[in-house]
Amino acid sequence: EAAGAAYRFVWNLFCDWYVELLKPVFSGDDEAAMAESRATMAHVLDRIYELLHPFMPFMTEELWAQTSSWGQPRGGLLCHAEWPAPDFEDTDAAAEINWLVDLVSGIRSVRSEMNVPPAAIAPLVFVGAAAATRERAARHDPAIRRLARVGEVGFADAAPKGSAQVVLGEATACLPLGELIDLKAETARLTKELAKNADEIARIEKKLGNPQFVAKAAPEVVEAEREKQAEFEEARHRLETALARVRDAAD
Incomplete structure (x- = not known):
C-alpha cells in the first residue's frame, strides 16, 4: 500500500x-x-x-x-538522510492546481469518451463562472490550451449548442463538439457497443449463476470470470456516460 x-x-x-x-x-x-x-x-x-x-x-x-x-x-x-516530513502547505495554491488538474482531466475524459480525434481543437466555454474561476482560467490559459487541446477560452451565459459539459465547482466547462464529430454516428456506435457489452455481462452472469460451474471449476477460473464481470460493468458505466454526453450535445 x-x-x-x-x-x-x-x-x-x-x-x-x-x-x-x-x-x-x-x-x-x-x-x-x-x-x-x-x-x-x-x-x-x-x-x-x-x-x-x-x-x-x-x-x-x-x-x-x-x-x-x-x-x-x-x-x-x-x-543516513532524515525521513521526509511535511513542513509546508499552501492551501490556496493546492486548490488552484487541483482545479486545473480536474478541468484538464475532465476535458480529456470527454474527448476520449466521445471519440474526438486527438488533433481536433475545440473552443472551451465557461458558463456560470465566478470571478475567481475567470481569474484562474486567465492565469492558466496556456496550460489549459496545451494540456487539454482546446482553442480559444471564453465565457458565456448559456452553453453553446452541441456542447459536451464538465461541471467544475460553480461553473460548467463546455466543449462545442458538434462540428468536430458526427453526433448521430457516435450515438449509433456507442449504442452498438453497449449492446455487445450487455451480451458479455449476461453470458458471464449466466456462467457464474450456474452452481455446477462455481463448484467444479478451479477457484482461479471462477475469480477470473468475476474480474471480467467487474471490468465489463465498469465499461458499461463508461459507455452509458459517454452516450449521455453525446445525446446531451445533440439536443
Missing part, C-alpha cells in the same frame, strides 16, 4: 502534472522563473529519493550520488 501511494505520487502527480506544467517555463526565456523551477524540482526530487529509498535502496542511492551537485548540499549517504 505504501509503495502504491509513493508510485502514484511520483508518476501520477510529479511526472504527469508537475513536469508537464514546467515544460513551457524551461522552453521560455525567463531566467528567474527557470532558476526557481530548477531549485524546486531539485528539492522535490531529493524528497522523492528519500521516500522511495526503503523500496528501492540501491537505485535511489545511486541517483542520490549522481545528482549531488543539484539543489541543496547533502551530508552523506541517502540511507
Whole structure:
C-alpha cells in the first residue's frame, strides 16, 4: 500500500502534472522563473529519493550520488538522510492546481469518451463562472490550451449548442463538439457497443449463476470470470456516460 501511494505520487502527480506544467517555463526565456523551477524540482526530487529509498535502496542511492551537485548540499549517504516530513502547505495554491488538474482531466475524459480525434481543437466555454474561476482560467490559459487541446477560452451565459459539459465547482466547462464529430454516428456506435457489452455481462452472469460451474471449476477460473464481470460493468458505466454526453450535445 505504501509503495502504491509513493508510485502514484511520483508518476501520477510529479511526472504527469508537475513536469508537464514546467515544460513551457524551461522552453521560455525567463531566467528567474527557470532558476526557481530548477531549485524546486531539485528539492522535490531529493524528497522523492528519500521516500522511495526503503523500496528501492540501491537505485535511489545511486541517483542520490549522481545528482549531488543539484539543489541543496547533502551530508552523506541517502540511507543516513532524515525521513521526509511535511513542513509546508499552501492551501490556496493546492486548490488552484487541483482545479486545473480536474478541468484538464475532465476535458480529456470527454474527448476520449466521445471519440474526438486527438488533433481536433475545440473552443472551451465557461458558463456560470465566478470571478475567481475567470481569474484562474486567465492565469492558466496556456496550460489549459496545451494540456487539454482546446482553442480559444471564453465565457458565456448559456452553453453553446452541441456542447459536451464538465461541471467544475460553480461553473460548467463546455466543449462545442458538434462540428468536430458526427453526433448521430457516435450515438449509433456507442449504442452498438453497449449492446455487445450487455451480451458479455449476461453470458458471464449466466456462467457464474450456474452452481455446477462455481463448484467444479478451479477457484482461479471462477475469480477470473468475476474480474471480467467487474471490468465489463465498469465499461458499461463508461459507455452509458459517454452516450449521455453525446445525446446531451445533440439536443
